[in-house]
Amino acid sequence: MPEDDKQIPSVWARPRKERQQPLLTRESIVAEAVRLLDEEGADNLSMRRLGSRLGAGATSLYRHVANKDELLELALDAVHGELPLPGTGEWRATMSEVARALRATILRHPWLAAKLGEAGLAYLGPNMLRQSEFMLGVMEDAGFPPAEADMAVTTVTAYVVGVSTGEAAWLSMVARSGQSEQEWTERLWPAAERAVQDFPRLRARYAAQRGGDTSSSNEETFEYGLQRVLDGLQTRLG
Amino acid sequence: MPEDDKQIPSVWARPRKERQQPLLTRESIVAEAVRLLDEEGADNLSMRRLGSRLGAGATSLYRHVANKDELLELALDAVHGELPLPGTGEWRATMSEVARALRATILRHPWLAAKLGEAGLAYLGPNMLRQSEFMLGVMEDAGFPPAEADMAVTTVTAYVVGVSTGEAAWLSMVARSGQSEQEWTERLWPAAERAVQDFPRLRARYAAQRGGDTSSSNEETFEYGLQRVLDGLQTRLG
DNA sequence: GCATGTCGCGCACGCTGTACCCTAAGGTAG
């Protein structure tokens, strides 16, 4: 009803009406938190910064979220919502696909690895549960008895999280340095070479990788290990 | 030379002589940090608290350590110094032994998992390097070509760190709650059952584990996955 | 004797998470 607008003598006194629906919701807060984490890293997420990005005060967030830890758990699970669950086909192909998607997600959100280290793999967020359920189904359909399928899923997830954690930590370090990966590697190299000097095999490995492409060699390592893990599981089906 | 002691007119003015050798050293600081982390968890490590445990002020620590992050890296590597390197024998047995020792260390220091998630697996501490070098040697002696041995070591370590991280997070949670594992499990169970209600396979898994011994089933899962990983690597040697 | 360097201390700054209380805006009941 705009009738009473006329009665207002001054624009300045008009009691700007808003608030049809709340401008802060749990979803919008979590989504913005993920964005902030992606852009600025875990160290730079504070309730005040998050609040001001949303045009709100820091303490207003507490209406929708119990505390910062809970917010991070929500962010953790929200990111797991990105994971696509492929249609079921051959079990190895399906598991590989899920594993690659999980790794990609962790690399896209490097802060995720550190938070997973605090929250554990058995966290109860619905998106994470959905993913576990899916993998369990794939393994059971492949012929693993339920109890073993559970352990098999844990094995694959543990491997993926373990490798990706290492890669993500590296990416975070590079990001914090503000330099390109190339620059950062070159700056770090002398220290690394000095550190491995007493270790002949490590020294040889470093020398062999000198100048190589980090990300493609990471990918190769990931794929190698993943296939070995799946090989190992396959021996149980023969 | 205690001669000049007599010349001091008042006890209060006596310039209490100490400090023959520094009471703070990098080693003592790191060792105390590890103790504090073990006893009170990562959240409760602050420079002030650490300082006062050592009978020193917070900022005195900065004489020996550049900043808190560096301190944590040192603590990380110090703990890796606990790891025994078994004498070389059959490669599978040796790798299993190293893997179990690594898991045991992580469970003994649950804060370690989270820090590993931040620092990455390729950190340059001497103790961690020593361990990598050892494992590389085992795999090369087993017949893996150097480049592949490297990837194989990464695979095993990633798996171990991945599983243990999950277990350690659980232990930290229990420790923070101040309750026994039994109590905590029972308190959490209803929420967990509600969460898995929509997921038939997870629900079945939970029901099957009800009342079981957490730590022994964790151990079984760890061992299962470890043997699968080693199986997978073995296929490359045939 | 003095100069120089090392060690530890205290202060101060800007920042954090969050408990507590206040205000303003609907929605509902009388």
Added chain:
DNA sequence: CTACCTTAGGGTACAGCGTGCGCGACATGC
């Protein structure tokens, strides 16, 4: 229309954090 209650958001305040800086006390070399 009024009176009340709920609910979203804001402001203030507190205890604690990491750490830069400058100080005095001491050990050592000339």
